[in-house]
Amino acid sequence: MSCQLASDSILYANGIYRLVYEIVGVVLPCWVAYAIAGLVFAFILVNAVLLGAAVITWGERRVLGRFQNRVGPNRWGPFGLFQPVADLVKLLTKEDLRPEGSDRVVFSLVPVLMVAPLILMTAVVPFARNTALASLNVGVLFILAVSSITSVAIFMAGWSSNNRYAMFGAARAVAVLISYEIPVVLSLLGVVMVAASMSLGTIVEAQALPFFLVQPLAFLVFMAGMSAELNRSPFDVAEAESEIIAGYHTEYSGVRFALIQAAEFGGVGVVAAIAATLFLGGWSGPWSEYLGWLWFLIKTGIIVFLFIWFRATYPRLRIDQIMAFSWKFLLPLAMVNLVVVTLEVFLLRGDDGVLTHTDLAIMAAINLAVTVIAIAVFGNLIKDRVTFRTRQPQQVVVPGVSTIEVS
């Protein structure tokens, strides 16, 4: 007797899952087939995330090297492609240190807590049509909820390390993460409203015109907010190397450090994948339906490159400036976007509740103008009021100094 998935199951849309389930289900009981199919897909996902993280560490080092007039790792494998393997072997063979006076359980739990949300987030991202593990109908909400776990993990790391630099890093990270979550959520609300769904698959299908054109403001806020959520430049205060060594993960070494690094670079990949799905049209692209995964990977790669580019070029902001940037600049921008998009959706949507291609084009034109105006207005509001002087070599008379003469 073969097993059949109920067609309203969130796993039903996943072709690979259903295939494995039905084949295994021929010989084994249905609940075993259910578990095995799940494990197979989970195995693929975990490896996709961790391998993605490895490729991103390599890519980041190569691209940064190019930005900085150097070569980057190029010794092992073609273009140094196996460098992450060497790094991993080195980290795994290192002594696993735990500082004296640290909280053993909490300290050991952190790396797991940092990697787990990434894999959970990847579960709802569609790599191609019907290729998400779970096509959740609340996908966006799920991603936002799960990604918040990271801030808890970071604070646990800082608190349990018994290290003052780690504590600095954790305190900074929590402040930044909580402030930046709000603009990110608000920017995603606009996307959800236009697509009229929280499922990532539906959002991709709704992008007759990619949403970064329809809502440039939301895309900018999302990218800035996600840079901060990922602790990446110019918002990388939580692990500001020149200030607080490595921030919250100062005390981590060996395999735990490897996991934290995997979580960081994997995070870049996952966030890039989400951004590609929500704003760049995910798997949709020209030519064949079967090339969806390729378009998806290319779009993800573009976003990853953007993050690396930020890192190579921006100096770091100070913590108070970062907070001001979030509350005084990004939040108002996200609000403006939300209000404008709400009005547009309300006015343009037809009786059938669908936005046509023309509607999206009209929205894109209006929103582009709104973006320029809003950035100009709010940029002026938070701008430092110091006027810049011309800077030429000049003689300055200073009281009390002119009396000094060379003897």
Added chain:
Amino acid sequence: MTIRTEPMTVNVGPQHPSTHGVFRVRITFDGEDIVEVEPVFGYLHRGTEKLAEERNYVQVVTLTDRLDYTSSMINNQAYCLAVEKLLGVEPPPRARYLRTLTAELQRIASHLIAVGFFVQELGAFGTPLMYGFRSRERILELFEMLCGARITVSYMRPGGVFADAPRDFWPALNRFLEDFEDEFAEMEQLLLENEILMIRTRGVSPIPPEVAINNSVSGPVLRASGVNWDWRKQEPYDAYDQVEFDVPIGSNWDNYDRFWVRIQEVHQSIRIIKQCIAQIEPGPVRLDLPLVLRPEAGREAYGRVEASKGELGFYLVSDGGISPYRCKIRSPSLINLTVIEHLLVGWKLADMIVSLGSIDINMGEVDR
């Protein structure tokens, strides 16, 4: 509910990514704000002053290389000037021009490092630093042509320089100057008006001129505090009285001005180098002095230069022997560090690192 807070004392250094070597400073923080600062030196103490008493006058040149290892040429120059004063001799003109030229090249190299690390400490990961190193590498190659060494050059000797520049040196120098102007313009374009750099450094940690003078601060830090003071102008040595250059002065006294003054000094150094190339004439490069120098007993001399970090002085006392009876080094980095409390207290942790970078200390020189 009230939350109890308490200040937190953190040891920054001696192992820290941005304390420029092994500088250690105990800082008490109230949250992110600095309330108390206590610098601790001595992790790189090598006893240079005592070692100098055990070597003859020419050998000591090699010790000076290792003081501020980012500006060895200028250290050589200061020491050689002191010995020449002690002996009462003057080097030949070609040697004086060669010294001026190499010292200015070294100043460019040192300022490139200072600017690069300054922006690195602001969090621009590596990129400006590598742009600076790209040009510095060319300068070190020029030094290699002159004396075979890149960092510890020991190029100068009491009474001149070790050897004349090889024939290839001059075209190589011209090529460098041509390329460097583009490379440096590129760096300037990226940094000078950078919005984030501006809001991070403008108005942060100003040193008023009174404080700077009372603490005997010198070099770019003093000039950024609005004091027009440059030993190359006040008391010209070597060929500095033959060349024209301006002294850039800051008017805001803050971190940005210290950064800006260094950028402008690089431009002035290029001017000086170009004038040196135009003015230098063939001739001997070294006085015919005995290998082992014996200055008269009881003589003292103080030779000072405007090093890349400030006034570098060597005070030498002779007892008629083959080595100095006493060699006191007035190192700019150590004396510039005395404003550290004024510089840091009341500012944030993030500003602390940048302010330390802005005074551009070098531990080889601080601990000697």
